[in-house]
Amino acid sequence: MEQAAESEDKQFKWGKKRVTGEEMKDVQFYESFTYGGSEYCLYDCVLIGDATKPDSSELYVGKIINLWEHNDQRENSRRVELLWFFKPSEVSLYVGVQDALANELFLASGTGVGLTNENRLEAICGKCNVLCISKDIRNPQPSDEEIKLADFLFYRTFDVGSRKILEKMDDKIAGVDVEFVFNRHNCEEKVSAVQKVATDVHGTADSLKPNPPSTSGSVRQNECKGSDFSGHRKSDYGYKKEKDNECHKQLAMKKSTVPEERANQDSGRRDGGLYFCIDSGSRRNDCHQKDQDSEAEKHSSKQTSRLAEERCSKDFYRLDDLSRKKRRVDGSVSVSDGREKLRLQEERYCFDDIPQKKRELDGSVAVSDGRPKKSQKIRHDGRKDIEPIRSPRDNVAGGELYSQKPSHTDKKQDLRIPRFSEGKGTKLATEKDYFKKPNSDCKSKLTEGKVLTDANYRRHYRVFEVTQKPDAEENKWYRDLPWEENVRCAEEQGNLVLLRNLDPTYTSKEVEDIVYSDLNEQCTARIIERTSATIPHIGEALVIFKTIDAAKRAIRRLYEGCLLLSNGRILVATNTKVNPPTKPPFQFSGHIKPRAQMRQKRTNAVATSHSSQTNSVGFEMGLDWVLYQDRCELTWKRIFEVNIDHH
Amino acid sequence: MANEEEVKYNAFLEKVKRTVFVDELTPLASKSVLESAFNQFGTVEDVILVPNYLGPKEIPMGVLVVMQTEEKAKAILDTLSQFPFMVAGIPRPVRAKPAKPEMFADRPKEPSRRVLCRWIDPNDPDFENAKKIKRLVQKHTAEAAFVLKNQLDEAEKLATKQSETATAHHKKFEMMYKLFHDGVAEKLANRYNINMRSFPYR
Numbered sequence: 001m002e003q004a005a006e007s008e009d010k011q012f013k014w015g016k017k018r019v020t021g022e023e024m025k026d027v028q029f030y031e032s033f034t035y036g037g038s039e040y041c042l043y044d045c046v047l048i049g050d051a052t053k054p055d056s057s058e059l060y061v062g063k064i065i066n067l068w069e070h071n072d073q074r075e076n077s078r079r080v081e082l083l084w085f086f087k088p089s090e091v092s093l094y095v096g097v098q099d100a101l102a103n104e105l106f107l108a109s110g111t112g113v114g115l116t117n118e119n120r121l122e123a124i125c126g127k128c129n130v131l132c133i134s135k136d137i138r139n140p141q142p143s144d145e146e147i148k149l150a151d152f153l154f155y156r157t158f159d160v161g162s163r164k165i166l167e168k169m170d171d172k173i174a175g176v177d178v179e180f181v182f183n184r185h186n187c188e189e190k191v192s193a194v195q196k197v198a199t200d201v202h203g204t205a206d207s208l209k210p211n212p213p214s215t216s217g218s219v220r221q222n223e224c225k226g227s228d229f230s231g232h233r234k235s236d237y238g239y240k241k242e243k244d245n246e247c248h249k250q251l252a253m254k255k256s257t258v259p260e261e262r263a264n265q266d267s268g269r270r271d272g273g274l275y276f277c278i279d280s281g282s283r284r285n286d287c288h289q290k291d292q293d294s295e296a297e298k299h300s301s302k303q304t305s306r307l308a309e310e311r312c313s314k315d316f317y318r319l320d321d322l323s324r325k326k327r328r329v330d331g332s333v334s335v336s337d338g339r340e341k342l343r344l345q346e347e348r349y350c351f352d353d354i355p356q357k358k359r360e361l362d363g364s365v366a367v368s369d370g371r372p373k374k375s376q377k378i379r380h381d382g383r384k385d386i387e388p389i390r391s392p393r394d395n396v397a398g399g400e401l402y403s404q405k406p407s408h409t410d411k412k413q414d415l416r417i418p419r420f421s422e423g424k425g426t427k428l429a430t431e432k433d434y435f436k437k438p439n440s441d442c443k444s445k446l447t448e449g450k451v452l453t454d455a456n457y458r459r460h461y462r463v464f465e466v467t468q469k470p471d472a473e474e475n476k477w478y479r480d481l482p483w484e485e486n487v488r489c490a491e492e493q494g495n496l497v498l499l500r501n502l503d504p505t506y507t508s509k510e511v512e513d514i515v516y517s518d519l520n521e522q523c524t525a526r527i528i529e530r531t532s533a534t535i536p537h538i539g540e541a542l543v544i545f546k547t548i549d550a551a552k553r554a555i556r557r558l559y560e561g562c563l564l565l566s567n568g569r570i571l572v573a574t575n576t577k578v579n580p581p582t583k584p585p586f587q588f589s590g591h592i593k594p595r596a597q598m599r600q601k602r603t604n605a606v607a608t609s610h611s612s613q614t615n616s617v618g619f620e621m622g623l624d625w626v627l628y629q630d631r632c633e634l635t636w637k638r639i640f641e642v643n644i645d646h647h
Numbered sequence: 648m649a650n651e652e653e654v655k656y657n658a659f660l661e662k663v664k665r666t667v668f669v670d671e672l673t674p675l676a677s678k679s680v681l682e683s684a685f686n687q688f689g690t691v692e693d694v695i696l697v698p699n700y701l702g703p704k705e706i707p708m709g710v711l712v713v714m715q716t717e718e719k720a721k722a723i724l725d726t727l728s729q730f731p732f733m734v735a736g737i738p739r740p741v742r743a744k745p746a747k748p749e750m751f752a753d754r755p756k757e758p759s760r761r762v763l764c765r766w767i768d769p770n771d772p773d774f775e776n777a778k779k780i781k782r783l784v785q786k787h788t789a790e791a792a793f794v795l796k797n798q799l800d801e802a803e804k805l806a807t808k809q810s811e812t813a814t815a816h817h818k819k820f821e822m823m824y825k826l827f828h829d830g831v832a833e834k835l836a837n838r839y840n841i842n843m844r845s846f847p848y849r
Binding site: 504517526529531539562564572622 | 697700702707709733737738740742744747750753754756757761762764769774778780787790791798801809812813
């Protein structure tokens, strides 16, 4: 296990550091990293696995918009923030997309849950090529060749707030300048992007901006002022005192976006409840600050926010706190109270690996805080407010529930704690290969299936060509299980499906492509060899879907609808069982047990392979068998002739 | 890229030509047994066991024997079609057929082939036909399973019969052996003035 971790470390290398303030002691931002020979840069599109379903290889697509590492000794210190792309199947729950291309994606946009998420870096499974084919003049138009080579295309966005498909691109999406969303001219842009500083206070939070040195300087000064708070919080606190501002709300929005999300995620992971606690604490703290520093200027607030963002990633808890703070400026509580809370918070921070207890505690704290309604409300309409949801699906699905039950999502995250806190080694060794974004459990499977089905039928009534699915297997981060094991697992879980009536000349890969293009599901397929015991003109393939739901969906869709393949074949899908792997210890019929054989003459012959001598009893018996075989063959031939006539 | 694909595919086709599909094998036969069995005809490059995932487990095992040259593969086919050839057990002989590309699970993609497909509109008149075809596929599969079962039953019967025959033979030989061993046969031969040297089972 350790070995695995080590080897991973060997392969892994951070790229260029991003400019950050000197005081950022425990978070380091990067512009790129290298793993397994390929370099991942900011704004690259990557495939993400779902940690909650390690046995599945359904991958999500996201754009890297932030990379950083915590220098403290926590687990999973390497983090990545991703702007999501949605697959048509993911948005079809909310909007019918009838004209989606087979490999089309929708970029997340607008504001709301599911726009971006923070993930551990190891969740990245590999690169993928996502091309923007928007006709927007800002978008460098791709060549036909490029389009052909692309794994995915997109030209529309899915607004996670209003849940609509939009064709127009805003200037910023999740704080990322739209030019990084479009195709790139060259790599220099990347650099410039990193150095760009936010100009728009109202704009979406931009977590990518580095901290200007001046800001950091002031922070350090302020650190001295900080009294009883630990490192960052201290500095943060002090800093705010000086610079804090009137436009809290704006700031809050800004800050809350990325940092909060991150914070929430992380806290959720480590200690779901901590999040609430921090909240309450920060609220007070916040008020306190406000009292003192309501004079600050917009300018400074801007800086603060930027700083906050950076810090955020440094210290999620604090960050969270920060953002909350800002948001809750209006409802104030006494100063001393705030301090107490802060300290409490610190304690929590230290012990945040004792989740259960703490969570309860935190819960109570949050309640005692007395303003849950307020916070909820704010969260609800706060444009940038992001619940700790990490996957687009979650977001979409959890959307309605979210305002009523803030803890709902937290819980969900808790579910994933074990996965995430598992050591790298463990993951490498035991988890199959992919990390996946969590699937929300709260969505109604039935309705989803229905919508999916309808949307897709409509979309595919016209003839289309099967496109290659993005190569999920290319993922070198995790080892693949051998097919044999896979198939046994799948059989147990019920996501093994038998596809029939394929063209017998299709390859496994082609079957996977067909499933991907027509059913929008990732799968592993293996064709069944055509032998003398199988029907030669009906191709069969075993397909392992990622989830049992996916398998059921596929079977249903193929049952209700008719998928016509190239040469007039209609695909048929059924659940299936496979034969147990162990060789049955039965006596092969037609082979006589050596013991029952004539002692003198035959014993030597049994073990070897030979053509029988014409003068032996065996020869006659052998001829009987040959006759039998010929009979069988004739029968088959006859049947197949009839069958093919039917076809 | 396309070229590479073609090269790969042609190499595969060449390999198919060198390959013989052998079935009616006992599942107890191991790779090494098979290799040594077919090494009599020429160098065996590879033996691929074809797994039986779906059929009844009594189905005899099939293997793909990849020979080094096409001629050797032909030699196997010729010999096995003329004489019953038994591997790892008697008397049921194995059966050899030229291999086909569909027999390989890991075959490469046919170059430049495109797969087209479409969902049929439920309002389309073809939809009913499509449904019929689906049923037909199910029917054929069921039929095939039935035929297969019949064949297996038949094989079982034949095997039982043969094993009875073999047991009878065995008993006969046992008796002969015993008679020769305790000298009864010799005494009888002397008694009836028969020359023991011409006796076939000695």
